[in-house]
Amino acid sequence: MSATAKKRAPMPDDIRAAKGGTPLVSLTAYTTPMAEMMDEHCDFVLVGDSVGMVLHGLPSTLGVTMDMMVMHGKAVARGINSAMMVIDMPFGSYEEGREQGFRNGALLMAETGAGAVKLEGGVEMAETIRFMVARGVPVMAHIGLTPQSINTLGGYKVQGRGDARAALIADAKAVADAGAFAVVLEKVPEGLADEITALIDIPTIGIGASAGCDGQILVVDDMLGLFTAFKAKFVKRYAHLGEEGAAAISAYAKDVRARAFPAAEHVFADEAPK
Numbered sequence: 001m002s003a004t005a006k007k008r009a010p011m012p013d014d015i016r017a018a019k020g021g022t023p024l025v026s027l028t029a030y031t032t033p034m035a036e037m038m039d040e041h042c043d044f045v046l047v048g049d050s051v052g053m054v055l056h057g058l059p060s061t062l063g064v065t066m067d068m069m070v071m072h073g074k075a076v077a078r079g080i081n082s083a084m085m086v087i088d089m090p091f092g093s094y095e096e097g098r099e100q101g102f103r104n105g106a107l108l109m110a111e112t113g114a115g116a117v118k119l120e121g122g123v124e125m126a127e128t129i130r131f132m133v134a135r136g137v138p139v140m141a142h143i144g145l146t147p148q149s150i151n152t153l154g155g156y157k158v159q160g161r162g163d164a165r166a167a168l169i170a171d172a173k174a175v176a177d178a179g180a181f182a183v184v185l186e187k188v189p190e191g192l193a194d195e196i197t198a199l200i201d202i203p204t205i206g207i208g209a210s211a212g213c214d215g216q217i218l219v220v221d222d223m224l225g226l227f228t229a230f231k232a233k234f235v236k237r238y239a240h241l242g243e244e245g246a247a248a249i250s251a252y253a254k255d256v257r258a259r260a261f262p263a264a265e266h267v268f269a270d271e272a273p274k
């Protein structure tokens with residue numbers, strides 16, 4: 001799918017049909033200006049629950065609420081026209097059962113205009129995914145490192161190594177069979193990500209996985225160098241806006257203290273001297 005040839009925002013079926021073709025491009029977004037910046041370049045934009053860490057200073061994604069997702073979803077929707085918007089279901093909004101998953105997925109779509117939701121989990125979420133998809137809520141799955149389970153996974157570690165390999169393959173097959181239109185593979189060894197990509201008939205979207213995935217996603221604040229609390233090995237910084245912003249703020253503070261701002265060109269000089 002070429003970003004320049006798009007006439008309308010892709011739908012979940014378009015994303016599914018991109019399996020094995022030109023890699024899908026995706027980033028997270030949480031605000032209107034960021035969404036505007038990436039709209040023409042992305043096939044889909046994810047309103048990720050990473051918003052809790054990168055914009056709200058939370059220590060993990062666990063404290064993100066439905067209200068936060070709705071607020072940021074509405075902001076992102078104002079900034080995109082040609083990309084599809086996918087929105088994360090926050091921790092605690094779908095794990096209880098399929099009815100809860102449908103209710104909150106439908107609410108996120110209705111309130112924000114998102115074209116699909118994303119939820120974390122494999123085999124254990126298959127029944128919920130099947131129920132939601134059958135009732136009109138397209139689902140993107142997320143397996144491998146699932147940050148909402150950080151306390152049971154024991155840290156932000158690479159997943160699917162050793163004995164866990166077969167379980168991750170089973171997760172991928174289960175979400176594909178249940179009707180997910182794509183699956184995010186986070187922090188999965190390259191060979192395993194390639195194997196899963198070859199095995200299932202829906203696009204794999206890699207984050208810390210393999211260039212062989214059907215698409216890639218990054219947290220936008222990571223790739224722009226705006227989020228500097230830590231940097232995962234798989235993140236490539238395409239800009240260093242955090243450093244540049246800090247230097248700009250320091251320069252402004254120096255100017256103000258030296259009475260060098262505002263200078264003549266910044267002030268309204270229309271008052272005639274008395």
Ligand code: KIV
Pocket residue numbers: 028047048049050051088142184207217218219
């Ligand atoms: O919340 C998020 O940003 C995500 C991506 C890392 C895939 O789920």
